[in-house]
Amino acid sequence: MRYRKTFNLSRRQIIRGILGATAFGVTSKLTTGCSKNAENTTSQTNQTNASPTASPSEIVVGFLYVGPKDDFGYNQAHAQGAAGIAKLPGVKVVEQANVPETNEVQEAMRSMIEQDGAKYLFPTSFGYFDPHVLKMAQEFPEVQFLHAGGLYQEGVTPKNIGSYYGYIDEAQYVAGIVAAHMSKSNKLGFIAAKPIPQVLRNINSYTLGARSIKPDITTQVIFTGDWSVPVKEAEAANSMVDQGIDVLTCHVDSPKVIIETAEKRGIYSTGYHANQAALAPKGYLTGAEWDWTSIYTQYVEMFQSGKTLMDGGIPHVVRGGFKEKFLALSPYGPAVNDAAKKDGDAAKAKLTDGSMVIYTGEIKNNKGTTIIASGKSFPQKDPELEKMAWLVEGVVGNIS
Template identity: 40%
Template sequence: MKTKRKASSVLLGALALLMLITGCSQPGNNSGSSSSGDSPETSSSSADVTMGTGGSAVGFIFVGTKDDYGYNQAAYLGSVAVEEAYPDLKVLRAENVPETAEAERVMEQMIKDGAKIIFPTSYGHLEPALNVAKRHPDVVFFHQGGLKTANNVGTYFGTIWEPVYLAGVAAGKMSPTGKLGYIVSVPIPQVLLNVNAFTLGARSVNPDATTSVVFTGSWCDPGQQANATNSLIDSGADVISLHQDCMKTVIETAERRDVMTVGYHADASSLAPNGWITGSLWNWPELFVEMVKTAQDGQFKGSKFDGKYRGTLADNVVQLGSFGANVPADVVQYVEDQKKALLEGTLLPFAGPVKDQSGEVRIAEGETPTVEQLEGSDYLVEGVVGSIPK
């Protein structure tokens, strides 16, 4: 990864500690108990507590664990950056918060504990956040990945499909058979968009490549992940990727079976020294600090975060991960050239014509969809094997 952001010793220490973890302990997206944002380690400030200014605390809720080698770990590292940037601001965290009314209870407790800024980080935390926001118009909510906003609720995300497309290019180059596997959670638009981007990337270098997709119905269920990984490998897939919150089980299962992998959310290359190709990563620290500063300064209304903010590959909010040791130099160079073209705007991954599985043209020739249109994806592209659960 070629990021040049300034990292402090605290953030580096947190990352080093996380990468020593050897287990992904979250049992599933709707199981596990939630905490109420306890054990903050910093002192509170005496700043104003009107909407968007001051407040003694900032709260982060995660649907899984902070050491999942994935979605929650990436968001957790962003919270560490906030903790470091604001040593006088309490940072409240709650792990394993389900996407139910329990999320409302956790956020309400954080507000009681002084939070004037809250980050609900899972897709399914949006409705609970909107409900709490109505009751607390003086609190600013930054929801991760949401498609709806409110007066005091902004959403943020990134065009992660850009590095996913590039990772698909790498997978297409590396696969001897052109048979790829993709393990996903539930058929929300962002999941479908990533499967499509990955497939389009692979087929840009191998028009006969196919992506077999398995929906687990869960953001992190190691048992289901192991079964899905083995099933895809048994059916001939020689590269496995995923859109799951945690990666450890999938990456390690594929590694044991000498199958290559493409990661998502956070760098899990240490789990697959032989089979890791690359990954699509979130880079939240600088963005989280900027969002907190915007709210702390009373500048949320009218800011770029007051609505749907989407960072890009050019913004360094989303990144293409490091390449594995066994990826040939010519493949690395080809993917890097594609990345350059994407950044320059000469490569448009979803430029039409794009057909769905039935052969229907979803993006017409000469058309380039907007980010909003892509985030409304409700189909799988030609080359994907498997159907969308009803």
């Protein structure tokens, strides 16, 4: 991802430099996973200067975003969740946007801990986890790190790391149903960033939802290679329209370019992360949205009650779908017909009450091999789904 590093010379980093030059004295606190260089010595020096701005009764929660907070996508959805808990009594939220998946995220987290007194951090981007969150968790064992989608391994991952994520593929399944109803060409398009399990799960669920309505419908997938590459996303969208695809969706950080391109080319779209209906008033059908406010509120309640990841009071893995209110479906657009609404609502109701399991066999991959045998199923919490490395029958494209 291309970011201008000058943006990340934040006030916290400037303050750290000033404090380092006027050192308050080296503390006796020893940290792990930290090299013995001048920069890390400065970090230890300033750890005693906890939060000069936080009152004793409030908790300080830090959020880091890989892109802008108004991207109509992943970062905006998380920022909306942060804004939701900022309204809660006794909560102070500190944020930093446009933090790339490099060592700069470690600097941003360290600054929030040392200068703002944050004891709870939500580094929201996938690439922050390894190695950055893992390293910082070792350096600051008293701070709790909650990561969106990271894989927690008992006995391997530090105890002060937690993983949370929503089964948003449930909403993608419903969106696929609506897309199939509205498609005339029986060709759907899915523009994705990287072939990681969370992305593959969305592609597959979208396709399975669509094929529950039209068994022969296909989903063309294009991987752009990164979370935010607007030029490639626009090129992919235009290429798909030129091939006769008439409904587009995506899993990238900001769906803005893709949704706007679909609208300009006169085809339908379904959104992701947040509600993009304002970008496509004619062609937006529905979308898979996060409800991070719900998740973050649950965490704050646990923080304020004194529970921690370290003592097991807070689960190390937190997951949920429609039932747990981790996600939502965008309101149906004006183009959506009654049959699509009826089938979409019915599927959502079954996913909410648990009477339907998306990954129920027989399911084949797009190379013809049976992945899930007939009579077998993987419910949403099955760990096998977190390792997904295949595309279902009907998806046109390859992972590598």
